[in-house]
Amino acid sequence: MPTTSRGGGLQPPAAVSAAGLRKSYGDKTVLDGIDLRIPAGSVFALLGPNGAGKTTTVQILSTLISADSGQAQVAGHDLSADPQAVRAAIGVTGQFSAVDGLITGEENMLLMADLHHLPKREGRQVTAELLERFDLTEAARKPASTYSGGMKRRLDIAMTLVGSPRIIFLDEPTTGLDPRARHTMWQIIRDLVTGGVTVFLTTQYLEEADELADRIAVLHDGRIAAEGSAEELKRLIPGGHIRLRFTDPAAHQRAATELTEATRDDEALALHIPSDGSQRELRSILDWLEAAGIEADELTVHTPDLDDVFFALTSSAGTSANQPNQPNQPKENAR
Structure with missing residues (x-):
């Protein structure tokens, strides 16, 4: 039943x-x-x-x-x-x-x-x-x-x-x-x-x-x-981000000024925005870009994979399911 x-x-x-x-x-x-x-x-x-x-x-x-x-x-x-x-x-x-x-x-x-x-x-x-x-x-x-x-x-x-x-x-x-x-x-x-x-x-x-x-x-x-679920486990590990890449330096500069939480990569004209990879966060960024009239030429989502989760949770340094200690760096698999 x-x-x-x-x-x-x-x-x-x-x-x-x-x-x-x-x-x-x-x-x-x-x-x-x-x-x-x-x-x-x-x-x-x-x-x-x-x-x-x-x-x-x-x-x-x-x-x-x-x-x-x-x-x-x-x-x-x-x-x-x-x-x-x-x-x-x-x-x-x-x-x-x-x-x-x-x-x-x-x-x-x-x-x-x-x-x-x-x-x-x-x-x-x-x-x-x-x-x-x-x-x-x-x-x-x-x-x-x-x-x-x-x-x-x-x-x-x-x-x-x-x-x-x-x-x-x-x-x-x-x-x-x-x-x-x-x-x-x-x-x-x-x-x-x-x-x-x-x-x-x-x-x-x-x-x-x-x-x-x-x-x-x-x-x-x-x-x-x-x-x-696999997605829920991946969110336990910090390091996920959304990457925005621009071809227009002015658009890159404007977005970097507005998105203060983003990490800049000026050489690649890219921004890395911390994210858990959820659809809600992705929609929020897309809506913001549209409202601001800023066009990003490429958007990719990078999340930790199960390898990262596994190594973080099963390493001798791991302390708990919700606070795994010293996880590996996430692999950048564009989704």
Whole structure:
């Protein structure tokens, strides 16, 4: 059921929710009380350096291991009270392929259908449909050991979908893939979400999270350092600006005189105006230029990217999500 937000509006139901999850191995604390809420039908990306606890989080939420403390619900089922119902509702693709290279792709699929107790005819039908969907029909009767890395990943996800899961955990699904195979995997993930599936994605590729995720959480030292949309996270890091460039020195001089908060670049006839890159700020500057009768020949928006956010939040100097300390300089990617 949808829940009511603090502002009074309805929130979509949560596919995954967790409160205070903790996990330690001996003296090492891997998860130190993390909270999550992932709306159904969305892509959620968990970012973090190696050893941050990403895989441990997936293992707990997919019932592979138990948390030391905390509560979680997956697909509406309590993780501790009804793990079997959780398993029936989810699919998991780990960092390392579950594909058996000694048998064919088709045999891998049929084996998975048997594990889900599908009748033989239904199992063959589902297998054929998924092999076609993932462009594996031609290779279906070849040993999986002959498949490329991208083909094995596609087969891995196809096997995960045999049970029609509502929630899929993808633990670094594109590790080791070439750029073409990665983009193919991205489209598969988009198609899954279009079909109503919720995707929980862990990745070290910041571009991947930026491209796919509705919401992103950065995990550092066992805690969520920050969470939000990609744009919200980028605004945590100072250094964004709007760059105005002029060909008319007089227009540049007049704008520089009026915009006292701008930094001048007289050689390039440019001004840098501090900005969070929001549409509201951009509209305000455009309206001011029009009202003042000043024509800028070029306007570009420069914001920190997820690399900057990631390094600021996961550096040893980072102190909090809202006040990351000593962030890297923003990369100037014109938007």
